[in-house]
Amino acid sequence: MKIKKLEVKNLNGRTFNVSITNPLTVFLAPNGVGKTTLVTALNIIFGDKPKNVLPEYAVQVTVNDGVKLGVKKTPSTYSYYVNGKKVTLEAYTKVLLDEACEGGDVDSAEALRVTTTSELFNAAQSESIMDYLLPHIGSALDADRVLAFSPSASDLAETELRAVLPPMPESFDLAELDKAQKLLSVKRREVNAELKAIKTMADRLRPNPVKRTLQEVEDEEKAFILAHKDATLMIQKQREYEAAVKKAEEQKKVIVAYEEQLKEIDKLLDGRTATDEMKQKIQEKKELAQKSKTEHSNLLATLSKDVSLIETTLENLDKPVCPISGKLICTTDKTGVKKELQESLLQNEACIKKVQTALDKDAGTLEKCIANERIWDEVSKLENKRKTIAASKEAFEKNPIEIPEKPADVIDASEYDETIRKLKLEAQDIKDTEQKKELEGKIGKLTESAETLDILVKALDSKGVIKAQCVDLCIQDINTLLEDRAGQVMEGFSICLRPENGITIYAKTPNNKEWTQHSFLSSGEKIVVAVLMMDLINQMAPTGVMVIDNIEQLDRETIEKLKAMLTSPEVALWYHNVFVMGVDHKEIVDAFSDLNAIHIKDSDIKIESAA
Numbered sequence: 084m085k086i087k088k089l090e091v092k093n094l095n096g097r098t099f100n101v102s103i104t105n106p107l108t109v110f111l112a113p114n115g116v117g118k119t120t121l122v123t124a125l126n127i128i129f130g131d132k133p134k135n136v137l138p139e140y141a142v143q144v145t146v147n148d149g150v151k152l153g154v155k156k157t158p159s160t161y162s163y164y165v166n167g168k169k170v171t172l173e174a175y176t177k178v179l180l181d182e183a184c185e186g187g188d189v190d191s192a193e194a195l196r197v198t199t200t201s202e203l204f205n206a207a208q209s210e211s212i213m214d215y216l217l218p219h220i221g222s223a224l225d226a227d228r229v230l231a232f233s234p235s236a237s238d239l240a241e242t243e244l245r246a247v248l249p250p251m252p253e254s255f256d257l258a259e260l261d262k263a264q265k266l267l268s269v270k271r272r273e274v275n276a277e278l279k280a281i282k283t284m285a286d287r288l289r290p291n292p293v294k295r296t297l298q299e300v301e302d303e304e305k306a307f308i309l310a311h312k313d314a315t316l317m318i319q320k321q322r323e324y325e326a327a328v329k330k331a332e333e334q335k336k337v338i339v340a341y342e343e344q345l346k347e348i349d350k351l352l353d354g355r356t357a358t359d360e361m362k363q364k365i366q367e368k369k370e371l372a373q374k375s376k377t378e379h380s381n382l383l384a385t386l387s388k389d390v391s392l393i394e395t396t397l398e399n400l401d402k403p404v405c406p407i408s409g410k411l412i413c414t415t416d417k418t419g420v421k422k423e424l425q426e427s428l429l430q431n432e433a434c435i436k437k438v439q440t441a442l443d444k445d446a447g448t449l450e451k452c453i454a455n456e457r458i459w460d461e462v463s464k465l466e467n468k469r470k471t472i473a474a475s476k477e478a479f480e481k482n483p484i485e486i487p488e489k490p491a492d493v494i495d496a497s498e499y500d501e502t503i504r505k506l507k508l509e510a511q512d513i514k515d516t517e518q519k520k521e522l523e524g525k526i527g528k529l530t531e532s533a534e535t536l537d538i539l540v541k542a543l544d545s546k547g548v549i550k551a552q553c554v555d556l557c558i559q560d561i562n563t564l565l566e567d568r569a570g571q572v573m574e575g576f577s578i579c580l581r582p583e584n585g586i587t588i589y590a591k592t593p594n595n596k597e598w599t600q601h602s603f604l605s606s607g608e609k610i611v612v613a614v615l616m617m618d619l620i621n622q623m624a625p626t627g628v629m630v631i632d633n634i635e636q637l638d639r640e641t642i643e644k645l646k647a648m649l650t651s652p653e654v655a656l657w658y659h660n661v662f663v664m665g666v667d668h669k670e671i672v673d674a675f676s677d678l679n680a681i682h683i684k685d686s687d688i689k690i691e692s693a694a
Contacts, residue, residue: 084185085147085659086125094127095120101681106660107649111667121140122630126240127154132161138366146182147659184625222254223557229260232552233591234542239535243267257557264543270535278529280441285522290515297513304506318499321490329374331484348469357462357642361510367451376445383438386431393428397421546584554582561619569615573648578615585674607637614645618657627659634665642674 087108091099097117110118123133124142132613143153143164152175153164164174170178226248233240247263249255308315400417479573542549560579569577580586588601592608601612612633631649634642648654649661665671 088142088145090143090640091124092141094124109663109678111665120476128152183693216559222256225254225554226251232549234548235538259544267536270518274529274533281522281525288515289517293513293516301511324487324489327486327547331486332481334484338476341472344472348465352465355380355462357459362459365452365455372445374447379438386435390431397424400635502648573611578612607641626652630659630662632664635668635671
C-alpha cells in the first residue's frame, strides 16, 4: 500500500497534512515535536486504538490509487470512512486489507500494525520480541509434533495434551499452546481441589483392623438374632413392662401434685364463692352510691353558694348605704332583715353539715363496693383455676396407664445388646476400610493426574521444554529468511532467533564475528538489528511500510550504510513507503541533506512536503 498523503487532526494535540511523493521520506525534528504522532496515526489507520491520547481526533490516508481511508474518534465512538463515506468496521477492514496486502493472504488487520525500530529495540531488551513475531509465525505445529516434545511419555500425558490441542491432522500456531496451557492450568486447579477434598475424607476414616468380610459379620448377626428370637421377645416384653411401670408412677406423681394444688386453692377460697348474682348486687350498690354521691355533691355546692351570698348581704347591711346602690345613703332600720338573714344562714349551715355527712357515707359505700369487686375477681380466678386443675386430674384418673403382666423370667438385656453393638461396629469398620481403600485408589489416580498436569503446564510455559522446542520449530523458516535477507539488507550483519526465555536474538556484526546475544550489542548495532527484525516482520506482513527512528544513535558510517540500503533498487521493490525519523542534530541533517528531509518545528500546524 503506497501512502501518498497523511492527514492528522488533533492527535496528541497536533494537526499535520503531509504529502509524500517519494518512497523514502525522512522526518527530522526536536524531541517531543510530533514524530511519534505520525506513527500513531498510521497504526490508527491499521486498526489500533491508542490510549493516553485526546478523546477526539481524526486520521486519514490517501493511497496509491486515490482511495482514502479515514478514522474519526469521539469520546464515545469510533467511525470509519472510505473515500469520505461512513462505512461499517467490517467494510473498512475489507478495503484496508485489499489495499494494504494487494491480494496477500493476511486476513486480520492486527498483523498490519506499523512497528518502529525503537519498539523492536525495547521488545528485544525486555525479551518480549515474541509478541511481535507471534501474529506472523505460521501454523507449523500439529498435535503429534507437540506430543513428541512432551517430557512425559505416559498415556495419561498424551490423553491430557490431545484433549486441549486441535485434533490431527489440523495444524496450528504457537497461540494454541498458550490456550492449551490455560486449559490445563484450570484442570490442574480442579484436580488439586478434588484431591484435597478426597484426602480429607480419607483422613477422617480410621477403622480398626478387620479380619473378616462384611458378609461374614452380617451372617453372624442374623444367626445371633435368630438364635435369640425368644430372648428378644422376652426382652421386649420386659422393657415394655418397665416403661409402663415408669409411666404409671409418673402419672401418680402428677395426680398427687394436682391434689396438693386443689388443697392450696381451697385454703385460699376458705368457703368463698363468686356468683354472677353477687357480682350484680355489688355493681347495683356501687351505682346507687355513685348516684347519691353525685346528688349530695351538687346539693352541697348549692348550699355553699347560698351561704356565701347571705354572708355578703349581711356584710353590706352593716354599711350606711343603700344595699341596692352604693351611691345612696340609707337611714332605714335593718335590724329585722338582718335577723332573718342570720337565721337563714344558720339553717343553711346546718343543712351543709347533714349533706357532708351523707356525702362521706356515700364515699365509704363506694370504697367498700370497689373492695368487694376486687375480692370477687380474686375468688373467681381461683375458682376457674380450680376447675382447670380438677379437670386435668379427672382426665388422668379416668385414663390410667395400663401395666402389662410382669414377665416371669428377667433376662439381662445388656449382654444381648453388647453383642449386637460389637457386631455392628465390626461391620462399620469393614465398610470404612473398603471406603478408605477406594478413596486411596482415587487419591493415587488424582495424584498421578495432578503431577502429569503440573509437568505439562510447566512444559508449556515460556521457559518450558515443549514451548521452547515448538518455538524452535516455528522459527526455523524465520531463521532461513533472516539468513537470506540480513546480508542483503545490511552488509556484514547476520542475525538468528533462538528459543531462550521465549525468543532471544543473536547477531554477528562487522565488529564481532561470533554470535552475540542482543543485550550485549552496542546501541547502534541494536538499532541495525531492529531494522533487520522489522524487515523480517514486514516481509511476513507485506504492508510495504517501514518506520526507522532514533537514527541519531547511529554512527556516520552506519548511517551511510543504512542510506545505501534504503535507496537500493531492492528496497524500492520491497517497500512502498520507508519513513526515517531522527532528531534534527546538525550531523543528522548533513547526513540526509541530499534526501530533502522534512523538518518539523514545534510551531508547525500544517505541513506540506514534496520530499
